[in-house]
Amino acid sequence: MTRVTGYDVAALRARFPALDRGYAHFDGPGGSQVPREVAQAVADTLTAPIANRGRTTPAERFSDEVVLGARAAMADLLGADPRGVVFGRSMTALTVDLARTLATSWGPDDEVVVTRLDHDANIRPWVLAAQRVGATVRWVDFDPETTELHADDVAAQLSDRTRVVAVTGASNLVGTRPPIPAVAARVHDAGALCVVDGVHLTAHAAIDVAALGADVFLCSPYKFLGPHCGVLAATPAFLETLRPDKLLPSTDAVPERFELGTLPYELLAGTTAAVDVLASLGPDDGDRRARLVAGMAAVEAHEDRLRTRIETGLACLPGVSVLSRAAHRTPTLLVQVPGGGRRAHEGLAERGVFAPAGSFYALEASRRLGLGDDGALRIGLAPYSDDEDVDRLLDGLAAVLPADPPAPGA
Numbered sequence: 001m002t003r004v005t006g007y008d009v010a011a012l013r014a015r016f017p018a019l020d021r022g023y024a025h026f027d028g029p030g031g032s033q034v035p036r037e038v039a040q041a042v043a044d045t046l047t048a049p050i051a052n053r054g055r056t057t058p059a060e061r062f063s064d065e066v067v068l069g070a071r072a073a074m075a076d077l078l079g080a081d082p083r084g085v086v087f088g089r090s091m092t093a094l095t096v097d098l099a100r101t102l103a104t105s106w107g108p109d110d111e112v113v114v115t116r117l118d119h120d121a122n123i124r125p126w127v128l129a130a131q132r133v134g135a136t137v138r139w140v141d142f143d144p145e146t147t148e149l150h151a152d153d154v155a156a157q158l159s160d161r162t163r164v165v166a167v168t169g170a171s172n173l174v175g176t177r178p179p180i181p182a183v184a185a186r187v188h189d190a191g192a193l194c195v196v197d198g199v200h201l202t203a204h205a206a207i208d209v210a211a212l213g214a215d216v217f218l219c220s221p222y223k224f225l226g227p228h229c230g231v232l233a234a235t236p237a238f239l240e241t242l243r244p245d246k247l248l249p250s251t252d253a254v255p256e257r258f259e260l261g262t263l264p265y266e267l268l269a270g271t272t273a274a275v276d277v278l279a280s281l282g283p284d285d286g287d288r289r290a291r292l293v294a295g296m297a298a299v300e301a302h303e304d305r306l307r308t309r310i311e312t313g314l315a316c317l318p319g320v321s322v323l324s325r326a327a328h329r330t331p332t333l334l335v336q337v338p339g340g341g342r343r344a345h346e347g348l349a350e351r352g353v354f355a356p357a358g359s360f361y362a363l364e365a366s367r368r369l370g371l372g373d374d375g376a377l378r379i380g381l382a383p384y385s386d387d388e389d390v391d392r393l394l395d396g397l398a399a400v401l402p403a404d405p406p407a408p409g410a
């Protein structure tokens with residue numbers, strides 16, 4: 001079994017106080033565990049002399065530097081311009097605001113395109129915004145057999161009326177990574193904007209927003225070892241064209257124009273610390289962007305190796321069926337098990353193995369897969385997952401599955 005050269009998972013795990021509790025976490029797609037450095041950065045920011053952003057007192061300068069530092073960190077993680085990095089409460093809140101802002105220029109002749117593969121946070125904000133102005137919503141389907149979403153199927157929904165295409169960088173339910181550069185090229189040929197939900201993808205791959213072709217890219221630091229907030233990245237030039245609702249005294253500068261109220265400085269400091277942890281996972285040379293690209297490549301290789309081990313193990317369990325089948329995907333497996341996902345979730349939890357069951361807000365995808373609103377068991381890997389976790393998962397599943405299995409999903 002090949003280990004990923006230079007990827008020291010034991011050393012990484014030692015940085016996570018939560019892992020001392022002895023649980024095996026396969027619940028990362030819902031939110032990752034947090035390294036000590038991130039918690040320390042949050043605490044240090046809360047306890048330092050701090051004031052609203054400014055350049056006069058040390059307290060004002062501190063919060064200013066926290067914000068600028070977090071924009072720089074996210075820009076390095078995403079290959080984006082720090083002046084186009086917006087912070088918000090969550091990806092959902094940022095998307096609702098973005099859709100509402102964009103929709104002020106839409107009318108009944110306009111169309112928006114959403115996909116059935118997406119988390120509802122990249123569907124409903126667009127559907128609601130379109131409904132409000134009488135615009136048409138067009139749906140892109142995915143293939144439930146392969147869980148692939150094809151660029152041609154997106155292209156089939158485009159016209160000169162299309163204003164926005166909202167598509168996921170990776171499915172949080174089945175892990176599918178649609179061919180975003182090809183999708184974005186078709187969207188741009190149609191003269192529309194491509195908004196990419198990168199929440200699931202950013203935890204598992206090196207991101208280059210420009211190479212993806214995303215006009216807007218959103219993600220959530222709590223999925224990649226950071227605290228609970230949301231991030232939107234776009235070019236400053238694009239952000240300058242938008243007029244979000246704002247208070248009279250608040251600045252009209254970009255990106256602050258999009259950040260309602262006072263930012264959570266402590267969470268921003270934690271976000272910078274999380275990015276620095278990811279940068280420490282690759283070779284110790286080059287600037288932070290270079291280390292992040294190498295670090296995330298190492299994470300991807302490590303997680304893919306463990307995913308293959310899990311798939312091999314699941315194939316030996318009678319009645320278990322893996323629904324995640326796309327050629328290019330994250331290490332997130334949706335699995336139908338005899339006795340049902342909820343039963344397996346509970347049985348595993350009794351053994352200290354955490355793999356939840358559900359549809360995880362990817363409601364359209366769950367329904368399209370024939371799983372209704374209940375979904376199935378989701379097994380998600382994270383940078384801190386290790387071989388022992390995988391052994392515990394496979395042993396736990398073998399123990400909790402009914403001896404005489406009924407049909408999957410029954």
Ligand SMILES: Cc1ncc(COP(=O)(O)O)c(C=O)c1O
Pocket residue numbers: 029030089090091092093119121122168170171172197198199200219220229230
């Ligand atoms: C793919 C995907 N998109 C969007 C979201 C919503 O993110 P947030 O909780 O930051 O609103 C999630 C959360 O699970 C997700 O997995």
